[in-house]
Amino acid sequence: MERVFEALASTARRKILAYLNQGELTAGEIGARFEFSKPALSGHLRILEGAGLIERDKRGQFVYFRLVPDKLVNTLFAWAAEVCPTAGPLKRESRARAQRKAKAR
Amino acid sequence: MERVFEALASTARRKILAYLNQGELTAGEIGARFEFSKPALSGHLRILEGAGLIERDKRGQFVYFRLVPDKLVNTLFAWAAEVCPTAGPLKRESRARAQRKAKAR
DNA sequence: AATGTAGTTAACGAATTCATTAACTATGGA
DNA sequence: TCCATAGTTAATGAATTCGTTAACTACATT
Numbered sequence: 001m002e003r004v005f006e007a008l009a010s011t012a013r014r015k016i017l018a019y020l021n022q023g024e025l026t027a028g029e030i031g032a033r034f035e036f037s038k039p040a041l042s043g044h045l046r047i048l049e050g051a052g053l054i055e056r057d058k059r060g061q062f063v064y065f066r067l068v069p070d071k072l073v074n075t076l077f078a079w080a081a082e083v084c085p086t087a088g089p090l091k092r093e094s095r096a097r098a099q100r101k102a103k104a105r
Numbered sequence: 106m107e108r109v110f111e112a113l114a115s116t117a118r119r120k121i122l123a124y125l126n127q128g129e130l131t132a133g134e135i136g137a138r139f140e141f142s143k144p145a146l147s148g149h150l151r152i153l154e155g156a157g158l159i160e161r162d163k164r165g166q167f168v169y170f171r172l173v174p175d176k177l178v179n180t181l182f183a184w185a186a187e188v189c190p191t192a193g194p195l196k197r198e199s200r201a202r203a204q205r206k207a208k209a210r
Numbered sequence: 211a212a213t214g215t216a217g218t219t220a221a222c223g224a225a226t227t228c229a230t231t232a233a234c235t236a237t238g239g240a
Numbered sequence: 241t242c243c244a245t246a247g248t249t250a251a252t253g254a255a256t257t258c259g260t261t262a263a264c265t266a267c268a269t270t
Binding site for chain 4: 026027028031038039041042043046058061062063
């Protein structure tokens, strides 16, 4: 849990997660969306993987990365459930989220 | 939003939020729950306030801190809703695209 | 006015983060 | 085998974070 929040502290890493939400991407394809160097990207990916937020799959020459399903949301929910006033906002937001999702179909 | 994630990156600050969930506390009461110095605490509180997660209310000699209702949960899940694997049809479509890609090699 | 308590600000140092370049491993193709 | 591409590891340096102590402001009590 510690590691998840550390991972999310970086704007670049949050963007990577957003890109991976679209679907699986190779390291190179992710890197093409940023300015920084390959080693920098490699570090970010290692941190996200260490947090359990993404997983890697090496196929031939390429390394594919994808989100670990539900991991992010589960962690955030589990933590927020402890920290937030549970009676009101969490439930309300939960409903709102379900509605946004439904709308997206 | 940036500031919210920066604020959450610190274990101490996440604990402070958890304490404030119980209800309003003075800076001193919060400080009593930690080892570190008063200036250190003051810095954490400033960061949490800057992120809009807590608000302060000076009454006489004391400064009371409390959670800004809904702010944390709203920010967190508004963001997560964009980044997380969307459930249902969208997700299936995403997978299908990944498979087409894999097949194309 | 004098003193004590609550809290912040300032200045500084240690540790960590985040990026870089250079060198390496591994796969694929000529 | 030779070379190009994909990616990681190592070493390094700049910037930021996080803590400290010392000094300050504000309020309350005597």
